[in-house]
Amino acid sequence: MNAPTRPIFFDALRRNKSTAIAATVALGIVLAALPFLIGSHLGNSWLRILDFALLYIMLALGLNIVVGFAGLLDLGYIAFYAVGAYLYALLASPHFGLHLPVWLIIPAGAALSGIFGVLLGAPTLRLRGDYLAIVTLGFGEIVRIFLNNLNAPINITNGPQGISGIDPIRLGGVTLAKPIDFLGITVPSLHAYYYLFLALALLIVFITIRLENSRIGRAWVAIREDEIAAKACGIDTRNIKLLAFAMGASFGGVAGGLFAGFQAFVSPESFSLMESVMVLCMVVLGGMGNIPGVILGGVLLTLLPEIFRHGAGPVQQAIFGKVLLDPEALRMLLFGLALIVVMLYRPAGLWPSTTRRREFRGDAA
Amino acid sequence: MSIRPLLEARAIAKYFGGVKALHDVSLTIAEGEIYGLIGPNGAGKTTFFNVLTGLYRPDGGELIFAGDKLQASAPHKAARRGIARTFQNIRLFGNMSAMENVMVGRHVRTRAGVLGAVLHNRKTVAEEAAIRRRAEELLHYVDIADRADDLAKHLSYGDQRRLEIARALATDPKLLALDEPAAGMNGAETGELRLLIEGIRKDGVTVLLIEHDVKLVMGLCDHVAVLDYGQKICEDVPAVVQKDPRVIEAYLGGELA
Structure with missing residues (x-):
C-alpha cells in the first residue's frame, strides 16, 4: 500500500533543486520556441490549433474544478465560454459601436461568467450525479438558444449570424492582429496570441494549484467524497459548491473572451453541447482532479482530431494510392475509438493523480 | 447539581410520516461528562443525533446548547457552535489521506478564502501551517x-474509527457525539477505544455516546438515557438504569436480570 506512487522523475526533481530549476528553464525555452518551430515546420494552421489547445486547457482546468475537485457533473460548461465570448463581442465590435479595452473586458467576462456559474449552481445545490448532469445540460442549451434568438425584438446577439468584425486583442496600444516588432524580432500575430494565451493559461494553472492545496480545495474534495460528512465537519456546502461553480465558470469566461478576440467572430454554433462534452472528455481522459493530467487531456483532444484530419488523407494515399474515406468523416471515428481505448486501458485517465492511481490500484489488489 | 448543563434537549419530536421516530425526548447533558444513549435498534438514537447535529429539522421541541438556543437548521452551524460527530457507518473522505481528512476538520475554525489561497499571504501560510500542525497532533492523539499519508479508505476498520474521531476533534468541539464507535471492534480494540474516550473527556470535551456494547456504556458513562420506540423511558446513573425494570424489559431483556 505504501509503494512509491510518485513517478521517479518527480522525486528526482524534488530532491534536487538545481535539476528542478534546469527542468523549469528547459520547459520555458521549449514553450517560448514552440510557435517558431511549429510555424516554420508545420505552418500557420497548426499554430492556430496550438492557440486553440491553450484555450481548451483553460476550459478544461475550469471544468476540472467543478467536476474533478468538487465532483459535480456539469454538462453545460461551455455556456460560460459563450458568456465570456459574447461579452467581448458586444463590448468590442461594431455591433453596438463599443470598443472597450481588453484589460477591462476579460476580467468583466470572468466576473460575469462567475455570476452565471452561481446562477446555474443555486438551483442545482441539492442535485447530484445524473440529475445534476441533466439540469446543467439544460442550462447549457438555454444559453445557446438565447444567443440564437436574442436578435428580436431588440437585436442583442445578432442571432444565428453571430457577431463579426470583433476587435482584435490590443495590449498597450499594440494590436495582436498584425506582426509585432519586438527587440528586432518580428513576432507574427499567431505567435503573439500564443504568448498571451500561454501567459493566461499559466496563470490559471497557478491559481488552480494554489486552490487545490488550500482550505477551499480540501473542502471541494471533501464534498466530492462525502457531502454529509463534509457538512458535519462544518463546511457550508452551499457556499463552497457555489464557489466551485463560480471559479470554474470564470476560467471559462476568460477563455471565451480570448476566443472572441482571436477569432474576430462569434456565433451560437461554437457553443454546442458537443463542445461541453469535448471539454468534459479532456478532464476525464486526462485524469480527473489532476492538473497535469487535465492539461495533457486538453492538448491531446485538441490535437488528435486535427492529426486525424490532416493525416487520414495522405496515409490512405500512401497505402491505397487514393483517398477511400473522407478524412473529415474518418477523424471522428478514429477519435471515438481512441477515447474508448484509453478509457478501457486507463480508467483513471492518462495521467491520474497519485491518489486516484492508488485508488484504482488498491481496488485491483 | 452545581454542574452546568452543556446540552438541554426539551421535548424533541421528529416524525417520519406516521412514524414517531422521536417523541417528547428531553435530556440534559452536563458539561464534562460522558453521557450514554442506548436503546434497541430503531429506538431513535441516531435520529436524535441527526436532530442534534442539524441534519434533521425537529418537528417539535428545542435544543439549548451552552446556554443558547441551538438553531439546528444546518449541520455546519452546529459544528461551528461546537458539536462534532462521528457516524454509525463510518463516513470518511475515502480518497483523501488520513492527514487531509483531519485537515478538513479544521475548516470550520479557519478562514482562508480564495484570495488568501491564491496569494499565499503571510496570514494564510501561517494558518495552513497551523492546520497541518494540529492535524498531526490529532493523528498522534488517536x-x-x-498512517498519515495513507488513503482513509485503505486504513483498517479500527483505524478508520479513530480517524473519524480525530477529524471530529479537529473542529474543536465542546460536545463530541459518537455513534456506535465500538461497533465491529474486538475486545482489545474496544478497550483502547475506552481509554481514548476517557482521555477526550479528561481534555475537557463532553461526550455523548450511542453504543450497543452495554458493558462499555455502563463502565464509561456518568449518565445514561434509554430510548425505546422514540421515547425516553429512563435517565439516570448506570447503576440505576441497569436495574430499572422498564429498561430490562425494553432493551436488556434477560441479559442482566
Whole structure:
C-alpha cells in the first residue's frame, strides 16, 4: 500500500533543486520556441490549433474544478465560454459601436461568467450525479438558444449570424492582429496570441494549484467524497459548491473572451453541447482532479482530431494510392475509438493523480 | 447539581410520516461528562443525533446548547457552535489521506478564502501551517500518526474509527457525539477505544455516546438515557438504569436480570 506512487522523475526533481530549476528553464525555452518551430515546420494552421489547445486547457482546468475537485457533473460548461465570448463581442465590435479595452473586458467576462456559474449552481445545490448532469445540460442549451434568438425584438446577439468584425486583442496600444516588432524580432500575430494565451493559461494553472492545496480545495474534495460528512465537519456546502461553480465558470469566461478576440467572430454554433462534452472528455481522459493530467487531456483532444484530419488523407494515399474515406468523416471515428481505448486501458485517465492511481490500484489488489 | 448543563434537549419530536421516530425526548447533558444513549435498534438514537447535529429539522421541541438556543437548521452551524460527530457507518473522505481528512476538520475554525489561497499571504501560510500542525497532533492523539499519508479508505476498520474521531476533534468541539464507535471492534480494540474516550473527556470535551456494547456504556458513562420506540423511558446513573425494570424489559431483556 505504501509503494512509491510518485513517478521517479518527480522525486528526482524534488530532491534536487538545481535539476528542478534546469527542468523549469528547459520547459520555458521549449514553450517560448514552440510557435517558431511549429510555424516554420508545420505552418500557420497548426499554430492556430496550438492557440486553440491553450484555450481548451483553460476550459478544461475550469471544468476540472467543478467536476474533478468538487465532483459535480456539469454538462453545460461551455455556456460560460459563450458568456465570456459574447461579452467581448458586444463590448468590442461594431455591433453596438463599443470598443472597450481588453484589460477591462476579460476580467468583466470572468466576473460575469462567475455570476452565471452561481446562477446555474443555486438551483442545482441539492442535485447530484445524473440529475445534476441533466439540469446543467439544460442550462447549457438555454444559453445557446438565447444567443440564437436574442436578435428580436431588440437585436442583442445578432442571432444565428453571430457577431463579426470583433476587435482584435490590443495590449498597450499594440494590436495582436498584425506582426509585432519586438527587440528586432518580428513576432507574427499567431505567435503573439500564443504568448498571451500561454501567459493566461499559466496563470490559471497557478491559481488552480494554489486552490487545490488550500482550505477551499480540501473542502471541494471533501464534498466530492462525502457531502454529509463534509457538512458535519462544518463546511457550508452551499457556499463552497457555489464557489466551485463560480471559479470554474470564470476560467471559462476568460477563455471565451480570448476566443472572441482571436477569432474576430462569434456565433451560437461554437457553443454546442458537443463542445461541453469535448471539454468534459479532456478532464476525464486526462485524469480527473489532476492538473497535469487535465492539461495533457486538453492538448491531446485538441490535437488528435486535427492529426486525424490532416493525416487520414495522405496515409490512405500512401497505402491505397487514393483517398477511400473522407478524412473529415474518418477523424471522428478514429477519435471515438481512441477515447474508448484509453478509457478501457486507463480508467483513471492518462495521467491520474497519485491518489486516484492508488485508488484504482488498491481496488485491483 | 452545581454542574452546568452543556446540552438541554426539551421535548424533541421528529416524525417520519406516521412514524414517531422521536417523541417528547428531553435530556440534559452536563458539561464534562460522558453521557450514554442506548436503546434497541430503531429506538431513535441516531435520529436524535441527526436532530442534534442539524441534519434533521425537529418537528417539535428545542435544543439549548451552552446556554443558547441551538438553531439546528444546518449541520455546519452546529459544528461551528461546537458539536462534532462521528457516524454509525463510518463516513470518511475515502480518497483523501488520513492527514487531509483531519485537515478538513479544521475548516470550520479557519478562514482562508480564495484570495488568501491564491496569494499565499503571510496570514494564510501561517494558518495552513497551523492546520497541518494540529492535524498531526490529532493523528498522534488517536495513535494513527504512522498512517498519515495513507488513503482513509485503505486504513483498517479500527483505524478508520479513530480517524473519524480525530477529524471530529479537529473542529474543536465542546460536545463530541459518537455513534456506535465500538461497533465491529474486538475486545482489545474496544478497550483502547475506552481509554481514548476517557482521555477526550479528561481534555475537557463532553461526550455523548450511542453504543450497543452495554458493558462499555455502563463502565464509561456518568449518565445514561434509554430510548425505546422514540421515547425516553429512563435517565439516570448506570447503576440505576441497569436495574430499572422498564429498561430490562425494553432493551436488556434477560441479559442482566
